[in-house]
Amino acid sequence: MSISTPARPVPGERTPPPGSGTPRRSWRTRLFQAEERTAPYVYVAPFFLLFAAFGLFPLVQTAWISLHSYKLGSEMKWLGLENYVWLFSNPDFYNSLWKTFTIGVLSTVPQLMIALGLAHLLNYRMRGRTFFRVAMIMPYATSVAAAALVFAQLFGRDAGAVNWLLGVVGVDAVDWRNGDWTAQLAISIIVIWRWTGYNALIYLAGMQSISQDLYEAAALDGASRWQQFRHVTLPGLRPTILFTAVVSTIGASQLFGEPLIFGGGQPDGGALGQYQTLGLFMYQQGWTYGSLGRAATVAWVTFLLIIVLVLVNTAITRRRQP
């Protein structure tokens, strides 16, 4: 013992760390690997949990509530499809459906076309480019409430600046709020004002990702600026245009704040419902009349409508090959 001990065991103790060393290292390694495997799930979990709780669950629950008579604080009463029968036989629903559609078209189409033109201009090399870009986007930073309040004043019948301006040009004063089309036009202008600059920036981003070579090739082939715009810019922007069309459609189908405030906080959308949108109609059923079941029905029908509109949008944008 005393002879063999100093000769051999020294390197033996070091090289294979027996007993304690190996398991400890692999325990740590395993923990490390486990962390690496589970970490991504832990990182994305908050998003999905919150979405499930406050996004998906309410959406599904809306379908369930729409089959009931439901007032806050009372029990839900099963109605089956009665709410839907009520909805589809209600002239007010068709009115708000139609107004949502007309205001949607009046606001979305000019908005996207102006935005496309603006993006084209903003894409030029010029002085004060940043100023123009910031000025275009300022309305987007303004809240629905502020924008609608200001425009409600501008479109006032007696003292509104718009009527004053029209008077200067020699046009008689318009009763914007009480007219059918004029009220819809005024609300559309609020929407156009707020969202055109935002869409222009989105288009600008799309334009900047189109390869410069394409323009050079087109120019070499003798294409005019307009031809370049039509045959290079527009096709290159197609995905972007689809994106903005879908987002604007969804926004238009949910229009709520603008008509509510334009009408002085009343959800009836004018005396004749001339600007009562689906959003207002739902709010009126649920929170003015307290019938949450019917409000849920309106919401669910709106949702189905949006899906249809998105599909139609996608189809149209895909097919239009310039």
Add this chain to the structure above:
Amino acid sequence: MTATLERPPVTVVAASSSRKRLRRNDSAGWLAYVLLALTAFVFLVPFYYMIVAASRPMAEMNQTPPPLLPGPDLWSNIVKAVESQDIGLALMNSMIVSGVITVSTVLLCTLAGFAFAKMRFRGRNVLFGIALGTMMIPPSLGVVPLYALMATLGLAGDLSSVILPSLVQCFGVFFMRQYLIQTLPDELLDAAKVDGATSLRTFWSIVLPIARPGMAVLAMLTFMTAWNDFFWPVITLNSSNPTVQVALNNLGSGYVPDTSVIMAGTLVGTLPVIVVFLLLGRQIVGGIIAGAVKG
């Protein structure tokens, strides 16, 4: 972020003859200036009108022609607006709501964006597809059960009922993923791994510092969106505990028929966003462009 605003330097490098042609083709003519100036004017006039109307007595705003320059009554109109709707409380509430939402959104979206951008795990593509798909679902469609849920939890009317549903948003996840794919080199992550850093440690000491500019942009956009949110706060909050937007809605709902006071309140409620824009407008514009869907 401003770098994304500049066009690619191709034109500068190109040969002189083609450079001339491209430059001529590229720089704006007088018509472009006129059109843009006109649009900028139209876009900015409502802000100016807000200031003019808020600084004059209502009687003067009812004259024809309406006054075109700011008047002396700004402060007294603001005081009236603040008194009639407790705008001070509303500003405070909006600060709390927007602040909490911003911090939580930026943090959670950076985490998720990092996972989606740089980590490999089973089901990543499916999960990211779902996350993208949620962008298509309009949030206001679930308001009925959400309202019922908040009422059941006893949170209706409470600020937390506004905060909870907005703690995270899919746009942010998408934005941070895109940002990190572009800016975070894989080599750095590999080096950290070799050094034995856990992924949380990597996130803290490597991802966060690199992601900071992107997080700043996301923070600005989120704050703006939260500050301006209207539909859900109007439904869940009552006038005794409003955010700025709810207060503005009440202000316009006829309790105060005074145009100038309404405009003064609107000005106060919009001012924070205007100030942020004057200071950081360039970055915000860059952020919107960077976050946009590119062709």
